Structure formats: C-alpha cells, structure tokens
Amino acid sequence: MASPTIRESASRHHAYSRKQKSLGLLCSNFLSLYNRDGVESIGLDDAASRLGVERRRIYDIVNVLESVGVLARKAKNQYSWKGFGGIPKALEELKDLHFFSLVQGSDDEDDERFSNPNTGSQNDKTNASSVLKSSASSKTENRREKSLGLLTQNFVKLFICSNVDLISLDEAARILLGDGHNASIMRTKVRRLYDIANVLSSMNLIEKTHHTESRKPAFRWLGMKGKSEKGFGALGLNEYKKRVFGAEITNTTFKRNRVDSSIDGNIDQCMKMQSQMKMKHESMEYEVDGSNLEQDSTEIVRNYQFGPFAPVSVPKVVASENNVKRVYDWESLASTFRPQYHNQALRDLFAHYMEAWKSWYSEVAGKPIQQIS
C-alpha cells in the first residue's frame, strides 16, 4: 500500500530519518506552534503547511488532542484551541458521563454518550445529539467505534479508571479488544496504540518505561502531575528523545466490516463496577451517617486528581470511630459486583480494582480493612 518509490528514493538520496518524521515529534511541534497566548483557532491547512506535513498526519494529531480536550472541532477544517487547561475537564467528563449513564440507563446509549463527551465531539457528524437519535447507520457506528479519538479515550481510561501503574500496548490492546481476536486485529489495534502513545508521550501525559521484572516496554500515566497549563507539551528535542513507544502489540481489526464493540464493553464493565461500588458505598454511608452525604458526587468529581485510580466518585468520607455500624464487607461487595470477565487481562484489572479500593479505603478510614471489619 505504501508507496515504496517515495521512501526508496528518499533513503537512496539522503538520510531518511524516521525520527524526524515521527508523530510524537510532529505533535511537539504542533504544540509549540499553538500552545501560546492568543491562539484561538487552528486551521488544518495552516497547520499542515506550517509544519510541512500532509493533512493526513494532522488528522492523527488533532483526533488525539481533541479526545483529551486540548482541541475542539468548530467546523470543517477548523479547530478551537482549548489548551492543556482543557484536559482536566475532558477527563472529568469521561468519568462524569459514565456515572451519569450508569444511573440513567441503557448501556448502548451510555456508550454513545460516553464515547462523545463534550470534549468538542469526535466530529460534528457524531455529536451526542445525533448519536442519541440512534439514526446513525451501522456503518457509521462501526467506523466511529474504531476511531482514533475513541481509542485514545479508552486507552486513557485504562489508567485513570483503574490502579494499573504500567501497561504495555499489547496488554492494552488485549483489554480493549477482549480475548478471541485474531493476530491481525490485534496488530492493527497495537499500531493505533503506538500512534496514540507517541502523541500522549509528547504531551507528557504518559511516559514510556519498562515492567520491572519482564523489562517489557510499558507506559505509565503521568497526568497533570506538576504541570501547569502551559507547562508541558511542546517538549523540544531533548525531552522528546526520552519518549517511549509501547510494548508489544497485538491487535487488529477486520477490514471495515466488524464492530468491535467489546472495546467499550470491557472498559465500561470495569467503570460500571466502580460506579456501582461507589453507590453501594454511599448507601452504606447513608445508613450510618447521613451527614456525610452533604458531599455530593459532583463536588467529588471536581476534586479529581490525576493519579492512578483516584476514586473520584467516592465521597471523601473519613471513617469515624462512632460509625460502628458501617459495613466493611469487601469480599461480599466484590462478589456482588464482580463482573464475569472471560479473559485474564480483565480479571487482573478487576483484581487491581479491588486492591486499590481496599487500600484507598483503609487510608481514609485510618486503619486496614481487615482491622475495621
């Protein structure tokens, strides 16, 4: 498919440097160009010509940036610049919408809304209202479900909605796709994750590292740690050298014919469990100490921190010695909400969830779960 002629000729005549053409570097340059005061609108043609690349590459970058709230699509060819300050809101909305959808109802609609948080909408063609009309064709749906933006959001959710510290791209692909996909599908998904990881790395939202034991390449979520609104991204070459690319990958898709709806399904299952546990938790609090309810989930969401598995939706209730009736039956809670995962990756993720919940709750309660119960 790729035209060997161009590449061959380039490498034959001059030093063709792959690194100089990388998506991550391009993203850094893009951010250097636009991450400054006074920038409000970005034209794709303008960006492409100023960066000296074809439009196709700009689409890759803006799709990722849009999905994390840095850009918002205004019109054909036009994006508005939100900046890094848009990221927290975008991530909050990811979680917020998910919680909303859990309360409101149908999974299918949930996923639609969830897939299109108001981060500027994936595209005008797939904004929330149009999606909710459920009039989109299955082809449109199919295409959207495979979009780079949606995949970016799901990849980010792996970090912010669980306590996984490191994840390799093949692990991510496996979780997002579920088991039972052939090597080709996995490979394609991994390719896309490489693209996404490169962009997110150049923004310093994630960093490449290695699993301590296996030494396999993996990514760690950095989020907003120590970053000011303009304090990251546009890293420059030195910093850029440190960027990392993902680990193994194994993900692919059938050729334009299959709906891999399992992506959202798997992640959402985890998130729903979190939300359900939150509600269960709240109801327990209600039973015991109604005063704690003053802190509603909206406020909690506002207090969101970008660390792994920050239980954003859970009231910051500190255990009181007087709350003797409080039930800390985590095992039964877990069994109540334990999803029926069919692959090991999801089971592992679930286990991570449970441990993180226990650990977090012990922390706020001031004593280990075992002692409390």
Add this chain to the structure above:
DNA sequence: GCCTCCCGCCATAAC
C-alpha cells in the same frame, strides 16, 4: 529478527 510506526491508499462522510 523483531519492534516500532511512517506513509499513503482508498472507503466513507460531508458538503
């Protein structure tokens, strides 16, 4: 030899 990921074809959506 395998991991990484650039590149551009071409299907689809938007106009």
Add this chain to the structure above:
DNA sequence: GTTATGGCGGGAGGC
C-alpha cells in the same frame, strides 16, 4: 459531483 476525513495495513527504519 468534489472535498474532507480518517481507518487501515504494508513494509521499512531502527535497535
């Protein structure tokens, strides 16, 4: 019809 968008996977750079 034309143009904009972006999924996709071949295959080459890089280690």
